[in-house]
Structures are given as C-alpha cells and as structure tokens.
Amino acid sequence: MTDVATEKPRRGRPPVSDEQRRLQRLDISRHAVRLFSEQGVAATSGEQIAQAAGVSERTFWRHFPQKESCVEPLLTKVVDAFCAVVRAWPREVELIDHLREAYSPLEDTASDEDIDAVLSVVRLTQSERALRAAYLMLRERAEDALAEVLGERMGRPASDINVRVRAASMSAALKVSTDEVARAAAGGVTTETLEGHREQIATALRDLSQML
Amino acid sequence: MTDVATEKPRRGRPPVSDEQRRLQRLDISRHAVRLFSEQGVAATSGEQIAQAAGVSERTFWRHFPQKESCVEPLLTKVVDAFCAVVRAWPREVELIDHLREAYSPLEDTASDEDIDAVLSVVRLTQSERALRAAYLMLRERAEDALAEVLGERMGRPASDINVRVRAASMSAALKVSTDEVARAAAGGVTTETLEGHREQIATALRDLSQML
DNA sequence: ACAGTTGTTGGCACCATCTGCCAACAACCG
DNA sequence: CGGTTGTTGGCAGATGGTGCCAACAACTGT
Numbered sequence: 058m059t060d061v062a063t064e065k066p067r068r069g070r071p072p073v074s075d076e077q078r079r080l081q082r083l084d085i086s087r088h089a090v091r092l093f094s095e096q097g098v099a100a101t102s103g104e105q106i107a108q109a110a111g112v113s114e115r116t117f118w119r120h121f122p123q124k125e126s127c128v129e130p131l132l133t134k135v136v137d138a139f140c141a142v143v144r145a146w147p148r149e150v151e152l153i154d155h156l157r158e159a160y161s162p163l164e165d166t167a168s169d170e171d172i173d174a175v176l177s178v179v180r181l182t183q184s185e186r187a188l189r190a191a192y193l194m195l196r197e198r199a200e201d202a203l204a205e206v207l208g209e210r211m212g213r214p215a216s217d218i219n220v221r222v223r224a225a226s227m228s229a230a231l232k233v234s235t236d237e238v239a240r241a242a243a244g245g246v247t248t249e250t251l252e253g254h255r256e257q258i259a260t261a262l263r264d265l266s267q268m269l
Numbered sequence: 270m271t272d273v274a275t276e277k278p279r280r281g282r283p284p285v286s287d288e289q290r291r292l293q294r295l296d297i298s299r300h301a302v303r304l305f306s307e308q309g310v311a312a313t314s315g316e317q318i319a320q321a322a323g324v325s326e327r328t329f330w331r332h333f334p335q336k337e338s339c340v341e342p343l344l345t346k347v348v349d350a351f352c353a354v355v356r357a358w359p360r361e362v363e364l365i366d367h368l369r370e371a372y373s374p375l376e377d378t379a380s381d382e383d384i385d386a387v388l389s390v391v392r393l394t395q396s397e398r399a400l401r402a403a404y405l406m407l408r409e410r411a412e413d414a415l416a417e418v419l420g421e422r423m424g425r426p427a428s429d430i431n432v433r434v435r436a437a438s439m440s441a442a443l444k445v446s447t448d449e450v451a452r453a454a455a456g457g458v459t460t461e462t463l464e465g466h467r468e469q470i471a472t473a474l475r476d477l478s479q480m481l
Numbered sequence: 482a483c484a485g486t487t488g489t490t491g492g493c494a495c496c497a498t499c500t501g502c503c504a505a506c507a508a509c510c511g
Numbered sequence: 512c513g514g515t516t517g518t519t520g521g522c523a524g525a526t527g528g529t530g531c532c533a534a535c536a537a538c539t540g541t
Contacts, residue, residue, distance in 0.1 A: 069516025070508040102497065113520045118499060186406070193405040194398070221445045222473040229437035237430055261434040265477065281487025282537040314526065325491045330528060 082120050082130045085110040089127035090178050098125065098185045125191040131178050132192055134171065136199040139231055143206050157259045161251060172246055179239035200228045230261045294332050294342045297322040301339035302390050310337070310397045337403040343390050344404055346383065348411040351443055355418050369471045373463060384458055391451035412440045442473040 088109040092101045103124055107117035121127050142160045146152060182192040201215070204224040208215035215221075238254040300321040304313045315336055319329035333339050354372045358364060394404040413427070416436040420427035427433075450466040 066510085067516095068510050068514080070510095070518075072517060103499085104497090115500095115520050115522095116518085119519085122499080124498075189409070190402040190406050193409065194402050197401075197405065218445065218449055218469065218473065219476045221449075222442050222476055225441035225445045226438040226477050229441035230434050233430065233433045233437045237433075257430065261430065264431045264434055265438050278539080279487095280485080280539050282489075284488060315528080316526090327491050327493095327529095328489080331490090334528080336527070 079130070085112070085117065085120060086127050086130040087174060089121075090131060090174060090181070093127075093185070093188070094177060094181055098187050123191075125187045128178050128181070128188055128191055129195055131171070131175050132182075132195055133199075134175050135179065135235060136196060140199060140202050140206070143203060143227075146206075146210075148210065153259050153262055156262070157255060160255050160258065172251075176239045176242045176246060179235060180243060183236065183240070196228055196232055200224050203228060226265065227262070230265060231258060234258045234261050291342070297324070297329065297332060298339050298342040299386060301333075302343060302386060302393070305339070305397070305400070306389060306393055310399050335403075337399045340390050340393070340400055340403055341407055343383070343387050344394075344407055345411075346387050347391065347447060348408060352411055352414050352418070355415060355439075358418075358422075360422065365471050365474055368474070369467060372467050372470065384463075388451045388454045388458060391447060392455060395448065395452070408440055408444055412436050415440060438477065439474070442477055443470060446470045446473050 085106065089101070089106045092106060092109060101124075103117055104114050106124075106127065107114040110117065112120075139160070142156065145159065146155045178188075179192075182188040200221075201224075204215040204220050207224055207227075208217060208220040211217075211220060213220050234254060234257040238250060238257060241253065242250045297318065301313070301318045304318060304321060313336075315329055316326050318336075318339065319326040322329065324332075351372070354368065357371065358367045390400070391404075394400045412433075413436075416427040416432050419436050419439075420429060420432040423429075423432060425432050446466060446469040450462060450469060453465065454462045
C-alpha cells in the first residue's frame, strides 16, 4: 500500500535535485584535488578545502563523510566510462573488438579540462595511500555494476561466482592499464595517450586469456 | 663503502627482533578483531583495544598507525599462503593443476584457531567499509609480490604491463573466491570448506580463460 | 658494581577528523 | 502572510593520531 509516485501535493521547500548535489560535490572535489596535489593529502585540512570551495566546514563534512572521498566525484568518471561501454556491448561482437572500437575513455563523460584532472587524481592515488584506498573501494563498487551487466548477459544472477570472477578480473585489468596510462600522461595529455589506453586494455585482456 | 654486516661491536640495548614485533602486533590484532566483531569498528576506540591488549594507548598507535590496520597481521595470512604456493609453482606444471594440488589455504601458515579468526575477519571486511579498504590495500601489496614471481617466470620485469595484468587478475579471482569461502564458513569451518576453496579458485581461473 | 649508550614505553599536550544538536534562513504552499 | 519542510552554519565534544620528553630496560666496557 505504499504509494510510489502518488504523493501529497508537496508542501514546504523542495529538496535540491540530485543533479545539483552532484555538481556541488564535483566543484568541491576539484578544489580538494588541486590542494591535495599541491601540498599533499595529510597537509590539507578539511577547513582549508571548505574555505577554498566557499562553503562552511560543516557542510563540507556533510558532502564528504571522509576527507579522502573528495576524490570520488572525479574518479568515478573513469570507471563509469568503462561501465557504459560494457553496457553497450552487443552480444554478437567479441568483447575485445567492442572495446577497441567503442572505448574512448573519458572523452564522452568528461570535459576536456576534466580529463587532466581525472588522470592527475589517478596519479595521486599512486603515491597517497589514503587516496589509493578510496580509489580501490570505488573500483569495487564499479565491480558490482559490471557484474550486473555480465550476469544479465550470461543469464545468471550477478551474485554468481563465475560472473563475479569475470567482473573482478576485467576490473583488475582495467585498473592496471588505467594506472599505466595515467603515469604515461604525466607530461600532458595527447589524443594518442588515450588511444594508447584503448589499445592497452585490449591487449591486457588478450594477454589474460593466454595466462592459463 | 657502506658496510653491510660489518658493524661496530654494538653498544646499548639491542633492538627487539622483527619476529617479536610481529608476535606483539599479532596479539594486539587478535584483541582488536574480537572487539571489532563484537561491537563494530566505529564503536571500538583505540584506547579500548590498547587496554584489552595490555599496552598503553601510545604504544598501540605506534604499532598500528591507523585503527583499521589492526586487521593486517591476520589478513596477510590468507594472502601470503597464496603467494607461497605461486612461488613454489614448477614451470612444467599447469597453474590450475598446481593450485588444485598444492593450495590448502591457511592450513600451513596459520594455527587451527587462527583459521577461524582469519575467515571471520574476511567476513568483517564485507560489512565494515573501513576494514574493506584496508583489506584491498593489503591485496594490492600482495599483487606486487605476485608480479615479482610471475615476472621472473616470464623473463620480464615485474613492472611489465603484461605481467601486472596477470597478477592483478589472479589476485582478483582469488579475492572473489576468498570472499565466497569466508561467507560459506560463517557457521563453522570444516575441512571441506577449505577444500571447497581450493576447487573454487581453480574453477575461477578456468572460467577466466573462457571469458574472451 | 658502575657509568655510558641505545632502544622502548608511557604520559602529556596538541591538532585534525568527524558528529550531534540547534538556531537561522531559504523555498515552497495556501 | 503564517505554516511547513529542507538546507546551512556555528558550536561543543568525542575520537583519531602525532611530537615530545622523561623514565626505564637491556646491553657494553672498566
């Protein structure tokens, strides 16, 4: 008997849209990442980030329950891009071929200047332990999403072991190649950097199949 | 010109052996894990753990720079066991066959009662975000060790992309099957639980090869 | 036995992280 | 305009975590 969309005519201030929340988080995230890379994570206080972003410390902590989660809004972009491509994977095409064709990391989901930011955050996670932990947690959330897609494609529940192993392995391969491309892009991002990434992930998956 | 083992005759109190440090950490770890599972991580203060382990809060923080790292001494056991088996992998044998033959998780590295503890910690990481993050970081360190082994076997540096992808994927497959066996062992550990794990990881790797 | 040297421990002060609570305010309604 | 609901910021307070220092423990040579 719980109504779904049949609500009372609404009274009082409406809650802000999820989209606006997302943008606000993203804005804070950019400031935080800049500070993190300039002076290190440990040396950057929550107060400092809040001030840079123009909000009170209290609302900053409301947006990001932990300091390190500041990087999530930017980091999700690289993972979401991959999930989107996998979701669009036609059944009749080989996965490697589909990736090589359709996977242009970030180019769709992120603006040009954000690509720089995202890659620099990935690089940051390689030296800052706290950020790395946040990154790995994020990737595991994405692993679940991947399992959903793969499971549906294989006609099995996403909780199936077989499905989970595939999702985890694909995610791991993506992680390694993403780390690599971020390292390679340290001195400025070129189009061929990203194309290198596409090739990277394709060959990574191919290598995988020869392992056993 | 830096002497390696040719030191001055040593004066003053000798530093405690690494082995003793390890045991002390392990002891504290057991107390911490018990408290964590009894009342949750957030509700367990560092002071409480220190008191339970019979050390001052100050030395507790010296042993574990962050509260969550309390689980490392126990969690490494499950990862180390796998690394040891991979290290002992003869060149002429198929990896899957070797694992099915030689991999008896924990049975060698951990005492019987510790097996319970280790598996319960793995289960804990599935509900406690902070512990999960620590677990993932730990696994990534093990990934490096794995890459060393695989790299040497393939005649390439451990930093080689191909090597890293394989290490990451194997590690991921192990992660999923370890999570699964921990879940399955929720109601008491039996021998077949662990043998199930062995079979789990073997089939997991086989599945992997059919993905592409 | 004693002084000199080095490593470990615990206590204290201190800053940073993060939370609960509440008053102020903003955005909608009739 | 008053009523209602959601968001913000300030403040107090507990916990996490570090630097510093004095006390002590374990060794060496005389």
